[in-house]
Amino acid sequence: MEAVTPTTRDIVAKLWSLCHVLRDDGVGYNEYVTEITYLLFLKMLAETGGEGRLPAQYRWERLARREGLDQLDHYKRLLLDLGNPKVETDHLVLSIFTDAQTRLTRPTNLKALTTAIDKLDWFSAREEGLGTLYEGLLEKNAAEKKSGAGQYFTPRPLIDCIVRLMQPQPGEVIQDPAAGTAGFLVAADHFIKEKTDNLYKLPESQAFFQRNGAYHGAELVHDTHRLCLMNLMLHGIEGGVEHVDTLSPDGEALGKADLVLTNPPFGTKKGGGRPTRNDFSVTAETSNKQLAFVEHIVRALKPGGRAAVVVPDNVLFEDNTGRRLRTWLMDLCDLHTILRLPTGIFYAIGVKTNVLFFRRGKTDKGNTKAVWVYDLRADMPAFGKTRPLTVAEFADFETTYGADPNGGAERQDQGETGRFRRFTRDQVAERNDNLDIAWLRDTEADAEEGLTEPEDIAAAIIGHLRAALADIEALSDELDGEDGELVVTLPEAAE
Structure with a gap:
C-alpha cells in the first residue's frame, strides 16, 4: 500500500483537527469521517475533473461560496437530491449519498469545514495521491x-x-x-x-x-x-x-x-x-x-x-x-x-x-x-x-x-x-x-x-469480557432447540 508521506500526514492532521469543530455540534468520531466524506467527495471531484458526474448546482464551488443558513440549507438539499434516484443517475454518486444526512446544525461549522478544505494543499495531495490521503484519514480515525x-x-x-x-x-x-x-x-x-x-x-x-x-x-x-x-x-x-x-x-x-x-x-x-x-x-x-x-x-x-x-x-x-x-x-x-x-x-x-x-x-x-x-x-x-x-x-x-x-x-x-x-x-x-x-x-x-495507556487497559478488559460472552453465546447456540434449552440474553457490547 502507498506510503504516507510527511506532506500527506500534515494534510490528514489538518482534516482531523476539524473534528474538534464538529464535536461542538454533537458530531462524534465515527460520524465525523462520514460527514467529511460527503464534502471531500465533492471537492475531490472538482480537483480531478470529475464534476461532470454531478448536477451543476451541486458542484463544490456552488456550495463553498455560499454563506450562513443559505449554505447549510443548500447542503441539506444537496444530500437529499444526490441520494435520490429520481434526481441522480450516477450509480457511484447514488451509492455514496443514499440516505445521507448531516448532523450539522450550525451554519458557522459548515463554513469552517468548506473553508478549511479549500485551504488544503491540493496540489501536493494530487501529486501524492488522493487515495493515500483518504486512506490516511481512515487510519487516523481507527487509531483514535x-x-x-x-x-x-x-x-x-x-x-x-x-x-x-x-x-x-x-x-x-x-x-x-x-x-x-x-x-x-x-x-x-x-x-x-x-x-x-x-x-x-x-x-x-x-x-x-x-x-x-x-x-x-x-x-x-x-x-x-x-x-x-x-x-x-x-x-x-x-x-x-x-x-x-x-x-x-x-x-x-x-x-x-x-x-x-x-x-x-x-x-x-x-x-x-x-x-x-x-x-x-x-x-x-x-x-x-x-x-x-x-x-x-x-x-x-x-x-x-x-x-x-x-x-x-x-x-x-x-x-x-x-x-x-x-x-x-x-x-x-x-x-x-x-x-x-x-x-x-x-x-x-x-x-x-x-x-x-x-x-x-x-x-x-x-x-x-x-x-x-x-x-x-x-x-x-x-x-x-x-x-x-x-x-x-x-x-x-x-x-x-x-x-x-x-x-x-x-x-x-x-x-x-x-x-x-x-x-x-x-x-x-x-x-x-x-x-x-x-x-x-x-x-x-x-x-x-506492561500496558500503561488507560485506553489499552480498558480495551484489554473489554476484549476479555467479549470473549467470555462469545463463549456463552456459542453454548446457547448449540443448546438452542434441545430439551432444557438455555436462554441467554446479552447486552449489546459498548462501542
Missing part, C-alpha cells in the same frame, strides 16, 4: 478510537503482509465479502499496479478489467459502505462492493473468485439469527458469523483459488458446528498455513486472532495433507496505542512462509523451541480437528501487565 470505526479497520501492516504473500495477479477476480473500508482490495490493487507500471504494461482490455471488474465484495454497514466506495474511487477502482449481507442470498451473487482476502466480523448475528443462504449446509444452523463466513469463502473460491482470512481463536477450537466446518474445510481445501496473531492488534486486546491460508482443491476430499502453524503470539508484546503494529513484526513469518502463495515453498520445522511447525493431517485428526495448536509458553498475561 479502537471501538467504533476501528472494528472495520484491519491494521495496514497485516493487510500488506497478507497481500505480499498471496501475490494477486492481473486478470484475477479478487473478493472481500466483508469489505469494511476496502483495505484488502485497495492493497491488492496497489500490489498489481506496482508490478504493471500502474497498469500501463497491460493491454487496454486488461487494464479496463482491473479498474472495473477485478474487485468484488460486500459491506453490510451503510456508513462504512460509503467510506468503502469513496476509498475505491480515489484509488481508481469503480464500484464493485455492494451494500448487502453476505450471509443472505445476496451473498451468492458475489460470484466465484480466484482470490479471497478478508477479515469477517466477529461475534453472532443479532437476535440469534441464522444465515439465510440456500447453498449453506455446514453452518446453516449457527448464528456464529465467523463460521458462516468461512463457509462462504470456501464456496466462493474457484477450483485452485486461494484465500487468506482473519478469524478469532474459536473458529479453530469450537466443537460441533466448528469441528464440522474445519473437517469440511480441510477436505475441500489445502489448509496449508495458520498464523497465530499477536494480541491487541484489533479494537479488543482480549480477542485472539489468526490468519488461515488455504487453497480450494479440484476434488472434494483429502486436500489438506499437513498444516504449518506460525506462532507470532507467544513471547510477544501486547500491541496497542503505545506499541503500534509495524511491518517489521511480520518479516520472519514472510521469510519462513516462502515465495509460493499456496504454501508450496520448501519449509523447515523449527521444533518445540521455534515459531514454525508442521502438523500432519493425521496429527490434527488425533486432536479431533482442533487447530488451536500452541507449544510455546503463553505470555499474553505478562504482556498485558
Whole structure:
C-alpha cells in the first residue's frame, strides 16, 4: 500500500483537527469521517475533473461560496437530491449519498469545514495521491478510537503482509465479502499496479478489467459502505462492493473468485439469527458469523483459488458446528498455513486472532495433507496505542512462509523451541480437528501487565469480557432447540 508521506500526514492532521469543530455540534468520531466524506467527495471531484458526474448546482464551488443558513440549507438539499434516484443517475454518486444526512446544525461549522478544505494543499495531495490521503484519514480515525470505526479497520501492516504473500495477479477476480473500508482490495490493487507500471504494461482490455471488474465484495454497514466506495474511487477502482449481507442470498451473487482476502466480523448475528443462504449446509444452523463466513469463502473460491482470512481463536477450537466446518474445510481445501496473531492488534486486546491460508482443491476430499502453524503470539508484546503494529513484526513469518502463495515453498520445522511447525493431517485428526495448536509458553498475561495507556487497559478488559460472552453465546447456540434449552440474553457490547 502507498506510503504516507510527511506532506500527506500534515494534510490528514489538518482534516482531523476539524473534528474538534464538529464535536461542538454533537458530531462524534465515527460520524465525523462520514460527514467529511460527503464534502471531500465533492471537492475531490472538482480537483480531478470529475464534476461532470454531478448536477451543476451541486458542484463544490456552488456550495463553498455560499454563506450562513443559505449554505447549510443548500447542503441539506444537496444530500437529499444526490441520494435520490429520481434526481441522480450516477450509480457511484447514488451509492455514496443514499440516505445521507448531516448532523450539522450550525451554519458557522459548515463554513469552517468548506473553508478549511479549500485551504488544503491540493496540489501536493494530487501529486501524492488522493487515495493515500483518504486512506490516511481512515487510519487516523481507527487509531483514535479502537471501538467504533476501528472494528472495520484491519491494521495496514497485516493487510500488506497478507497481500505480499498471496501475490494477486492481473486478470484475477479478487473478493472481500466483508469489505469494511476496502483495505484488502485497495492493497491488492496497489500490489498489481506496482508490478504493471500502474497498469500501463497491460493491454487496454486488461487494464479496463482491473479498474472495473477485478474487485468484488460486500459491506453490510451503510456508513462504512460509503467510506468503502469513496476509498475505491480515489484509488481508481469503480464500484464493485455492494451494500448487502453476505450471509443472505445476496451473498451468492458475489460470484466465484480466484482470490479471497478478508477479515469477517466477529461475534453472532443479532437476535440469534441464522444465515439465510440456500447453498449453506455446514453452518446453516449457527448464528456464529465467523463460521458462516468461512463457509462462504470456501464456496466462493474457484477450483485452485486461494484465500487468506482473519478469524478469532474459536473458529479453530469450537466443537460441533466448528469441528464440522474445519473437517469440511480441510477436505475441500489445502489448509496449508495458520498464523497465530499477536494480541491487541484489533479494537479488543482480549480477542485472539489468526490468519488461515488455504487453497480450494479440484476434488472434494483429502486436500489438506499437513498444516504449518506460525506462532507470532507467544513471547510477544501486547500491541496497542503505545506499541503500534509495524511491518517489521511480520518479516520472519514472510521469510519462513516462502515465495509460493499456496504454501508450496520448501519449509523447515523449527521444533518445540521455534515459531514454525508442521502438523500432519493425521496429527490434527488425533486432536479431533482442533487447530488451536500452541507449544510455546503463553505470555499474553505478562504482556498485558506492561500496558500503561488507560485506553489499552480498558480495551484489554473489554476484549476479555467479549470473549467470555462469545463463549456463552456459542453454548446457547448449540443448546438452542434441545430439551432444557438455555436462554441467554446479552447486552449489546459498548462501542
